[in-house]
Amino acid sequence: MSTAPAPEPRDPKAALVFDDPLNQQSSDDTDRGWGERPDGGDSAADLKRFLDEKPPHHF
Numbered sequence: 001m002s003t004a005p006a007p008e009p010r011d012p013k014a015a016l017v018f019d020d021p022l023n024q025q026s027s028d029d030t031d032r033g034w035g036e037r038p039d040g041g042d043s044a045a046d047l048k049r050f051l052d053e054k055p056p057h058h059f
Helices: 043-053
Strands: none
Touching: none
């Protein structure tokens, strides 16, 4: 008989997927998310959006 310990089960590695990525819909393929923000309706939300979208060289 062998005195070597029994091999322990190993975690399976992530499988590689070789599907064509161009056959899948991306977030850019929809009209959702093109600059829309939830309606905040208050001036604080407007100021936050202004500061978020203003280029840094305009400060």
